[in-house]
Amino acid sequence: MSGAPALSVSGLSRSFGGLTAVRNVALDVQPGERRALIGPNGAGKTTLFNIIAGEIPPSEGRVTLFGRDVTRLAPHRRTALGLARTFQVNTLFPSLTVLENLLLAVHGVERTRLHLHRPLAAYGDLCDRARSVLDRVGLSGGEERTVRTLSHGEQRQLEVGMALASSPRLLLLDEPMAGLSRAEAQRFTSLLQELDPAMSLLMIEHDMDVVFGVAERITVLHHGQVVADGTRDEVRRSPLVAEIYLGTG
């Protein structure tokens, strides 16, 4: 570990016209840390993710990844640094097969992504890596299926598998459990618990069983601002969080 946080965000704001979606947010994720980002709908969680991933620039503030200032860096360059993310709504390649989807993810962080002279099957180790993800997210045996024929749950599994396939150092999960059944969510929770301990995880999730089961630290966002930040027990006990997030005011 270099000592630098995997992710550090400071003074981050973003307005869309008159609406300030994210307001002066500061947030650190240390190497190996599991952190959840919670808050009611419209709190600015996904906007914050999009800024961290580089899809939208912040109005103000700074983002650093592994000690490097990436505030102005393009999304694909952040991925090359070791960032991976999933999307709230499945963002896959519907007419490609499951294996082809994962191969795109595996090649995306390798120089081979620009190779145009050898067939995909010639990259044996990368194919193996893609197939190993298949087993981890519970899609083994389905590699030749076209993604649009998968169920929502299976697509959700692939959505997470795509992010894992690049062996990231920092993983951003945007509501990975959305639309999953109870059993699927439980299976997924254990998958998340078994992830490489050196990897950092920042996860938006509404399912509190998952949040408390996976995350050590929790950041609460409300109206674009950080209103609480602490260990899961601190946050669980915080009356303020209960009031604004759980609505028991």
Add this chain to the structure above:
Amino acid sequence: MADRSDTAAGSGVRSEPWARRLRAGAIVAGVALLAAPPVLPGYALTLLTQILIYAIFAMSLDLLLGYTGLASLGHAAYFGLGAYAVGILSTGHQASFWTCLGAALLLATAVAAVFGLVAIRALGVYFLMITLALGMVVWGLAFRWVSLTMGDNGIAGIARPSLVPGLSLSDPLRFYYLALAAFVLSFAILLRLVRSPFGLSLRGIRETERRMRALGYDVWLHKYLAFVLSGAFAGLAGALWAYYDGFVSPVEVHLVTSVETLLMVAVGGPGTLVGPVVGAAVLVLSKNLLSLYTKRWLLVLGLVYIGVIVLAPKGIVGALRGERR
């Protein structure tokens, strides 16, 4: 065409029944293309040569349209640049075949590399408009730069080349084999390309650009490379066409040529390599054969096109593969 025929699957991992049928069909077609011409009547040989040249052109466009999802309305520009390079150098400067071919490829590639810088930034319908505009620029040059291009009159009298001194291709049969060799080479190169990681990345961009960026791909760069490569193959087709036809005029760079090529890809099956070949055959044959019977052959072609769009939106090859969606 001994190569296994790709039809979009591309990963090269699958071997479904249609893939095997298609491979068998490709071998039969390959043998026929090699063996039959010496006994074919001259007119049939002419049509076959046209089909092969247009097939290269259509495959080059399909790299953009079918694989990358970029609909270009100005692809005739690169075809025309290749044709004009041959026309100008071979008539004005008596340049050899290899010099002309090299110049044609270089010119088409270089112009695609410059135009790509402008065009690739645009998305969707704006890409269509920009490629249309850039295509019109080239057409305007061909039409107006009379001292170089002879304007509307075109450049006539382009002689069939000699591969090496003494091996003249003026005989239609020999020229046919040149076109066949160029086609097989182009098909093989493009097949390798679409099955490579780069080829898969193009299909990924066609489907979901946003995810591609998140996965680490410089989407602009991949589109740009596809654009330039596509221009190079269009230039090759244009060079062959100039030698085949013996004549180059602004028609070669006109919008109508771009649209015809889009039709070939759409009718044959976008996102496959065999599709554009089938489409080229359908268009060249209907253009030449239907026009024997009716002046309204374009009308018939229009009906065929509408029929394909309604009944087989993935083109003829797509329909044969059972993808009617």
